[in-house]
Amino acid sequence: MNAMDFDSSQTLLDHWLTPQDHLSVDETGTLCIDGQSARSLVKKYGSPLFVMSERTLRDNYRRIRAAFTSRWPRPVNIMYAIKANPNIAIRAILGEEGAGGDCFSMGELHATFEGGADPAKIVVNGSWKSDEIIAKAIEHGVCINMDSEEEVDAIERVAAAMDKPVRVAIRIKVLPEDYFAEFTSDCFKRPDFFGAMRRSKWGETLPAAERIIARLKDHPHLRMFGYHTHVGRASKDPAMFAAVGGELAATISQLHKRTGFAPVMVDLGGGWARERDPEASGELRNPNPIEDYADAVCTEMARVFEEGGCPLPELWLEPGRYIVGNAGVFLTSVGVVKTDADLGFTWINVDSSTNNLPQVDLFGYTYMVLAAEKMKRPLSHPADVVGQTCVPSIFGKDVPLPELEEGDLIAILDAGMYAEAKGHQFNSLPRPATALVSGEFSWLIRRRETLQDVFGTMVVPERFARNG
Ligand SMILES: Cc1ncc(COP(=O)(O)O)c(C=O)c1O
Numbered sequence: 462m463n464a465m466d467f468d469s470s471q472t473l474l475d476h477w478l479t480p481q482d483h484l485s486v487d488e489t490g491t492l493c494i495d496g497q498s499a500r501s502l503v504k505k506y507g508s509p510l511f512v513m514s515e516r517t518l519r520d521n522y523r524r525i526r527a528a529f530t531s532r533w534p535r536p537v538n539i540m541y542a543i544k545a546n547p548n549i550a551i552r553a554i555l556g557e558e559g560a561g562g563d564c565f566s567m568g569e570l571h572a573t574f575e576g577g578a579d580p581a582k583i584v585v586n587g588s589w590k591s592d593e594i595i596a597k598a599i600e601h602g603v604c605i606n607m608d609s610e611e612e613v614d615a616i617e618r619v620a621a622a623m624d625k626p627v628r629v630a631i632r633i634k635v636l637p638e639d640y641f642a643e644f645t646s647d648c649f650k651r652p653d654f655f656g657a658m659r660r661s662k663w664g665e666t667l668p669a670a671e672r673i674i675a676r677l678k679d680h681p682h683l684r685m686f687g688y689h690t691h692v693g694r695a696s697k698d699p700a701m702f703a704a705v706g707g708e709l710a711a712t713i714s715q716l717h718k719r720t721g722f723a724p725v726m727v728d729l730g731g732g733w734a735r736e737r738d739p740e741a742s743g744e745l746r747n748p749n750p751i752e753d754y755a756d757a758v759c760t761e762m763a764r765v766f767e768e769g770g771c772p773l774p775e776l777w778l779e780p781g782r783y784i785v786g787n788a789g790v791f792l793t794s795v796g797v798v799k800t801d802a803d804l805g806f807t808w809i810n811v812d813s814s815t816n817n818l819p820q821v822d823l824f825g826y827t828y829m830v831l832a833a834e835k836m837k838r839p840l841s842h843p844a845d846v847v848g849q850t851c852v853p854s855i856f857g858k859d860v861p862l863p864e865l866e867e868g869d870l871i872a873i874l875d876a877g878m879y880a881e882a883k884g885h886q887f888n889s890l891p892r893p894a895t896a897l898v899s900g901e902f903s904w905l906i907r908r909r910e911t912l913q914d915v916f917g918t919m920v921v922p923e924r925f926a927r928n929g
Pocket of ligand 1: 563586693730731733779781783
């Protein structure tokens with residue numbers, strides 16, 4: 462359906478609404494997030510503003526958990542991949558829901574602990590881990606997903622010094638060649654995806670995994686716990702996840718035969734696409750609900766494990782985007798509206814930039830852009846919505862919008878994932894605030910940055926000190 466087939470931002474929204482969105486339009490034609498009007502939120506917290514919906518977060522978590530627990534006969538651990546949005550309040554909500562955690566750094570471990578996650582349900586990932594992070598994981602009883610043979614000795618050394626056991630899993634490099642031979646990603650623009658996967662730094666193949674398991678007998682503090690893999694948001698096709706899960710199950714079953722080790726858990730990583738899907742190069746609709754991914758993966762993995770004679774392990778997952786993506790809306794105010802009648806273009810300048818939604822520049826994400834207070838107004842000539850930085854900073858090209866003027870509000874959907882997490886300060890622009898909404902309540906969960914936050918870490922040597 463062509464964007465110009467719609468007559469207002471409201472009909473666009475209605476068309477693209479997905480099940481866990483708590484978005485509506487009030488009688489004045491203003492977008493409401495979890496029942497609160499965009500304008501009232503900006504009045505309270507300023508512009509630009511990230512708004513996170515607590516109900517959407519909880520609904521997303523519950524839906525993905527239900528999808529997998531109803532299809533996998535063993536326990537399922539849904540670990541929030543905090544890289545997608547590291548706000549501690551968000552982590553706390555997911556902690557209340559019982560989510561485990563996937564962490565990559567001391568910072569992510571810190572936020573995950575602060576948010577109250579159960580350490581028994583947390584993994585620490587990374588292609589190389591410092592002694593500091595290994596010690597932190599061991600101290601709290603967190604599972605370490607080992608990425609290489611080389612890591613085995615380092616983890617044993619730290620655990621021995623602390624005289625504590627540690628659960629470890631091996632990240633497997635899963636390369637279902639049959640599936641990937643003809644594969645093009647709808648997300649990563651790589652001409653040879655299979656080659657790039659082979660070349661990627663992540664994980665070990667079967668022979669190295671077998672050597673690691675053999676070596677564990679000389680590493681008394683390491684308790685082999687399971688296996689991990691993550692291909693990520695390479696495709697929205699459930700068949701890709703089934704191919705990866707099946708290949709992982711086949712590798713694990715082989716290792717079970719050769720070493721006798723039956724894993725407690727298998728961790729399938731993240732990458733689960735949402736139904737409104739800004740990362741798929743302009744095709745905003747992903748027709749596959751999460752239940753289809755769960756069906757494809759659980760059926761294939763159970764089949765391969767059974768065929769390989771390996772007992773079914775627990776299923777652990779690391780969704781990031783699925784949990785936080787549509788929980789976030791970015792609100793930004795219109796500045797100058799510039800029109801060049803000769804060229805036939807209109808540019809709507811806003812008080813933010815793609816510094817705040819960097820996936821636009823990094824991966825070509827195409828977001829849904831709405832006139833937050835003129836949701837019922839007729840759409841006029843399409844316009845480009847552009848940010849303040851010295852790069853093009855195009856939030857949306859040819860966006861169907863009504864006539865807008867300075868001070869109007871724009872809403873950009875699906876801003877909960879990899880936006881604040883990757884946001885930066887290019888052109889010395891402070892980062893926006895974030896508010897959490899829940900029914901009639903709202904809270905500031907990240908304050909707006911100031912110029913002091915932009916420049917406060919810089920140290921000017923005494924010799925440059927300015928007089929007075
Ligand atoms: C190991 C690992 N797990 C989970 C995730 C989360 O992925 P997503 O947000 O696509 O679910 C990532 C993302 O890069 C990752 O690298």
